[in-house]
Amino acid sequence: MTENEISKQVIGAAIDVHKQLGPGLLESSYEVCLAHELMDRGLNVQTQVALPVVYKEVKLNAGYRIDILVENKIIVEVKSVDALADIHTAQLLTYLKLKHLNLGLLINFNSLKVIDGVKRVINGYLK
Numbered sequence: 657m658t659e660n661e662i663s664k665q666v667i668g669a670a671i672d673v674h675k676q677l678g679p680g681l682l683e684s685s686y687e688v689c690l691a692h693e694l695m696d697r698g699l700n701v702q703t704q705v706a707l708p709v710v711y712k713e714v715k716l717n718a719g720y721r722i723d724i725l726v727e728n729k730i731i732v733e734v735k736s737v738d739a740l741a742d743i744h745t746a747q748l749l750t751y752l753k754l755k756h757l758n759l760g761l762l763i764n765f766n767s768l769k770v771i772d773g774v775k776r777v778i779n780g781y782l783k
Contacts, residue, residue, distance in 0.1 A: 659759045662699070662730050667774055669693040670763050674770035679736075686765040687723050687734045700727050707754055722751055731760040740764050740775060748777050 657665075673689045687703065694701045705722040708715040724732040733748050740762060748760045764773030 657727060659729050662727050663759060663761060663776065665697055665699060666690075666694065666726055666730065666732055666761055666763075667771070669697060670765070670770050670774065674765055674767075677765075679766045679768065681736060681765070683723075683734050683736045683765075686736060686763075690732070690734065690763075691724055694724070694726060701725070702728075707751060709754065720751070720754075722755070725755075729757065729759065731755065731757060733760065733762050735762065735764040735773075736766040737764055738766065740773065745775065745777060752777065752779075 669690055673686060673693055677685065677689065691701050691703050702725045703723065705725045706717065707720040707722055709718045709720065710716075722731050723734045726732060731748065731751050733744070733751070735744060744762055748762050752758070752760050758779050760777045762775040762777065763770065767773035
């Protein structure tokens, strides 16, 4: 499955979760439900994946965690905030760089329509 095919599955799953739960819950609730929905769709899903920082060629555990890693290809960062900020995008870009991946999805579930809260990040460019 390509990254684009996986991202379509993730966005579809996020829409389904949002239809069931609506906005206003904690990020952790959306994360657990989205991971469950993705697994129901047959995708390989890992949650709270440790992400070490590489400093001077040494991997250091700095406490960073990827919310959801799908098929070892896409990082999904789950948010439940009034509005996505540049720092959220910067966080995802840094995670992509540290994990050596090309595609990430930033999903803000605190939107009237979750599709309005989806930001796709590819190789440092927003799409």
